[in-house]
Amino acid sequence: MPEIVKLMQGNEACTMGALAAGLEFYAGYPITPSTEIAEMCSEELPKVGGRFIQMEDEIGSIAACIGASLTGKKSMTATSGPGFSLMQESIGYASLCEIPVVIINVQRMGPSTGMPTSPAQQDLMQARWGTHGDHAIIALAPGNVKECFELTFKAFLLSEKYRVPVIVLTDEVIGHMREKVVMPDPRTYKIPVRAMPVTPAGYKPYEADPDGGVPLMAPFGKGYRWHCTGLFHDEKGAPSGKASVAEALLHRLERKIEKNKAELVDYFAESLDDCDVAVVSFGSSAMAALSAVRKARAQGLKAGMLRIKTVWPFPDEAVRELTKTAHTIIVPEMNQGQMALEVERVVHGKAKVVKLGKVNGDLFRPEEVFEVLKEAF
């Protein structure tokens, strides 16, 4: 089978990416602008022997996905702002219990019901800090339809490998926009495989290198008879109130991401080597931003573009690197400056950070970014 070329929307591409990665279980609840993902999964999963269930709410959806993942199935849900809020508690559960699950959040204007059919990027911080407590998490932000396919596929790879919930942050425009997508020959896919123990004898469900190791995950129903709890637990899975146990577990979870940051960090860079002004953006805002950067270059202005694909963990090094040449960093985003906060933290005064937030449900137009960019020189 050769590569597959199709015209498709972002939501479709996310679903295709998930199916390509071997999606076996989807639980979800209807919500604009993500619903096409549920609709496609309900149609496609039965064909490949998978399962789809429409749960009574988003709380139940994430819970069912985690339950299915515990039996060894690759599981996913998709939602938007209000539903993402409802899922937060159990995302923390999956993080502490180290259960792979992929959550697609097709962002819309908030807070509250907001503007359901308008794009936004206001859940960047919620993706990182939405659930209570310090926790390990990964979030990826596709910048176009093709990346919806690629990064959803990658979300499964990372989720299964690191036993961590992975959030795919798209938005209403990327979700509904149609583009040509060239998908590689399915036979060439490296399907994510979860590392499993070989025998129940002596199995300890949370035994791993204390410095960021990932324990082997036994599927339920195979004789391992292990205990999974959202209480802090020792390597045998037994609940523990000991300070040393809690500290070691939280440390390992944090190190699991931090230690592997080099593999996790992913971004698109253009014209950065000699740039005086850098634009840092993600998702659909970055489309307009890139046009603005190219226009500036065409006029002889040394502008550069960093489009972040792995938003969490945040690519500190790549952003810090910008200050070697850039005196100003502009951060266009469809929120009131959430990514700009991270950029400010990282550059720590070594460059001027210009917040370019847009929160009216409209996309950036290239000229809007270009105007700000031009002024920065």
Place this chain on the structure above:
Amino acid sequence: MAEVLDYFRKERLPSIWCPGCGHGTVTGALIRAIDKLGLDKNNIVMVSGIGCSSRAVGYLDFDTLHTTHGRAIAFATGVKLAKPNLKVIVMTGDGDCAAIGGNHFIHAARRNIDITTIVMNNNIYGMTSGQYSPTTPHGMLGTTAPYGNVEYAFDLCELAKAAGATYVARATSYHVTLLEELIEKALQNKGFSVVEAMTQCPTYFGRKNKIGGAVELLNWIKDGTINVKAAAALPPEKREGKILIGELHRSERPEYTASYLEMTSKVQRTYNDYKGGNRGCELNSD
């Protein structure tokens, strides 16, 4: 029969439950029912939420899943749909099941998904030290009902029945033999089964309401209940105010995962030679 303790993670004992708590009695009845049916330990998944009752699963030697508050049935739904061959049992409490988890409870009943749910109803939030719950009787005391409960209690069995559960029964930690027998039947029902196990919380419910300790509470439970068969022979005034125990409802209805798999196999037959041209199917065809 194997020793009851063979079903326990002995190293995790003693339990966190207070002296006189009824949850151990209910857990014991469940274990004896499992043993009597000869169910395979490796094929059982026990799921619970948050609260005193939900701690039960941590002591049991199965695959066990101690989840978030109220969500046990939703997690269990994922387990069961993903692997329908597994025997999925939910252990929950009145707050976990009927308050925060009420929505999942009625929808699991509506789907008639093959999950056996044991609700340990002690009429109080024990873990958080005695607040009133959706099953605290009207007028009784809790730490958040210091002047008597203004609200009225759910009848969990009527709720389950109305929502579509195909096996519904109630027993108590006083009527242990009956409880064991009903759990055994619930485990054999192919569909959503609910056994409400009325149980005592001497520490908070008994003390706050000045009923007394475990013995007095067990007597209070005994005096407040009547077997559904005995009740049928009594005039209405003699049944007044009594809670029915025994098998309360049984019906036949297609089970959710079986129906889903039936649909799936039909779809797969139709798309057997499907080779692309539409959406994602081709990606998994080889």
